[in-house]
Amino acid sequence: MASEIPTKRQRSAKDVPYNLVYWPGIPGRGEHIRLALEEAGAEYTDTEGGVDEVLTTIKDPGDEINPPVFAPPILKHGELTISQTSNILLYLAPRLGLVQDVDQNPDALYRVNSLALTALDGLSNEPHDCHHPISSGLYYEDQKEESKRRSEDYVKNRLPKFLSYFERVLASKSSGDGPWLHGGSLTYADLVLFQCVDGLKFMFPKATAKLEKEGKHVGVFALHRAVGERPRIAAYLKSPRRQKYSDGIYRYYEELDIDP
Amino acid sequence: MASEIPTKRQRSAKDVPYNLVYWPGIPGRGEHIRLALEEAGAEYTDTEGGVDEVLTTIKDPGDEINPPVFAPPILKHGELTISQTSNILLYLAPRLGLVQDVDQNPDALYRVNSLALTALDGLSNEPHDCHHPISSGLYYEDQKEESKRRSEDYVKNRLPKFLSYFERVLASKSSGDGPWLHGGSLTYADLVLFQCVDGLKFMFPKATAKLEKEGKHVGVFALHRAVGERPRIAAYLKSPRRQKYSDGIYRYYEELDIDP
Missing domain, CATH: 3.40.30.10 (Glutaredoxin)
Structure with a gap:
């Protein structure tokens, strides 16, 4: 592999x-x-x-x-x-090599870890709970109504809140030049945010398309494209090793594809 | 302070x-x-x-x-x-000094971090979602029915699952001697587990008392006591710096105090 x-x-x-x-x-x-x-x-x-x-x-x-x-x-x-x-x-x-040189700059790891954990919290764990708000042990079908309610709240309130936060990070001085979140070079926080945005585009196509069309969170969507164009990532995404979204964190249910 | x-x-x-x-x-x-x-x-x-x-x-x-x-x-x-x-x-x-010597044993930090993250996931974030299953932006009163359903699932399925896991960790060879989770000495994972168990005892007194009475998860409850008896922790818990549980992660609602 x-x-x-x-x-x-x-x-x-x-x-x-x-x-x-x-x-x-x-x-x-x-x-x-x-x-x-x-x-x-x-x-x-x-x-x-x-x-x-x-x-x-x-x-x-x-x-x-x-x-x-x-x-x-x-x-x-x-x-x-x-x-x-x-x-x-x-x-x-x-x-x-997915974080700044930790010997020269040991604190960079904690800054990048903050960013990765925040993306995982708000853009991976919370989306998962959109289709499992009552119990991860029950089927989605047994918590459909609650899922609808939670997804509406997520798309209208939580998603823009987290994307706005990452837009602020990208606009901050500490992000440096280029499309990346921290220190002017690619870190694993960028890869995490890429995967989150990628999954959210699959799960909530209406809401994410609307945000892109309205020119919101421009930096976040640009980062998603920039990661996808990295030569090794682009080759991987086309390979059979990249599995399709199905019944995991990011799921497509028509009734949860909220139009905000 | x-x-x-x-x-x-x-x-x-x-x-x-x-x-x-x-x-x-x-x-x-x-x-x-x-x-x-x-x-x-x-x-x-x-x-x-x-x-x-x-x-x-x-x-x-x-x-x-x-x-x-x-x-x-x-x-x-x-x-x-x-x-x-x-x-x-x-x-x-x-x-x-709340983890094994990282110069001598750099990987210990990742092992202890696994334990802390798992406790925070299952024994802090999941309890929080028991009173906020639909939205952290809505009041509890606006999601009471869903909270009841989620709390029942948590107390009956998730809580015993996580406590059993930590019991297995305490019984494992890597925990070493004494009441601690890893390497035979107190680490911050023990402090995290202490706070989680402490909060859960406040939030779900019926369920936690029943588990203790039935002799389940003996090591986890012993760890909770052992941390509480550390001289500095004991002094802190009695001090005004230790704030009372109220409207935070761990909350007491009579209707969510499930009797399993």
Whole structure:
């Protein structure tokens, strides 16, 4: 599953590949990890054992150094097993060159992590709860009315609030030159925001098209395009490794496609 | 606001105090930061400017190095301004001695961060959504029926699932000796779990009392007691700095106090 362009980083990774474990068949939260690995041209495996591998990994009692994990995404790298999307990205970013040089500028990681966590909160977890407002254990069909109510609130209030925030970040001095959120170069927060905007365009096509047409959040939509045009990301998006949206975080239900 | 016992760490912090900015009047997400600072005996200020300070900080456009922040809790330390509970704890933990020695064992931070993030997800964010399942912008009174339905699901399914997970962590080899989650010594993940259990006992007294009485999740409840007995934490909990639960994350509504 190595990408097309070999990198220095790939060669310096001591030939230990990254192993991602995530539910097969959906981009889901695993997609944030995939995009980081793909952008860096890192060698990785992606749940080659399918659903069984996910279940086995969750049931694993851990070992002398690693606690058991609660849920995927899970990253295994050498002796290390960790979970939680933002945490895996935090581990990978300095290794994959997806954050400013942490030796020279150690605080950059915390600034970029703030941005990634805020995007995951408001543009990934909250959209998920739009189709599961009562319980993640119930089917969508058993909470349809509540989903409609929550989606209306999300599209009218929360979505513009979060997109406006990222527009302010892009307009701030700390974003530097170019389309990126922090320090004038691509970081993993940009990849996270790309995936969030991409999923939201799939889930709420009416609302997102209206915002774009009205010229709102111009910087956020420009960042989405700029990430999609990165050579390795563009190649990945066309490859069979990029899974289609279906029953994951971002879902299309006609009745939830609110026209604001 | 320094605690009673001075520490080496406090003296080595270059006399730069930590400034926490959080909504006054509730423990909320800020409480996780306060517990870390209090356990370490660190010098800090806590939103001395009240609500106005929170609003001013959120409206601040950032500067050359810091992006604007979306929401509190916010930590200012010297030139740094960062947000997001788990991110602030990640920054503080190595400075306050609340994680294993990161120079000797750099991966411990990612393991502990996994645990803290999982507790915040399932035992803080999900309880919050029990009284705000449709919209954080609507009053509880406008989503009472949905809150009841969500709380029933939470108490019957999600709460035992997360508590069982942490019980497994405590039983794992990586937890080491003693009551703590990881590596045989107190880390900030223990403080996070303490605050979560403490809030859940306030919010769902019937369900949590039943679990304790039935001898379920013994290790989790023992950890809650062990943290509460730490000398600095015990002194803090008795001090006026410890705010009472009210209209924050953990709320008591009789109709949501599900008897499972």
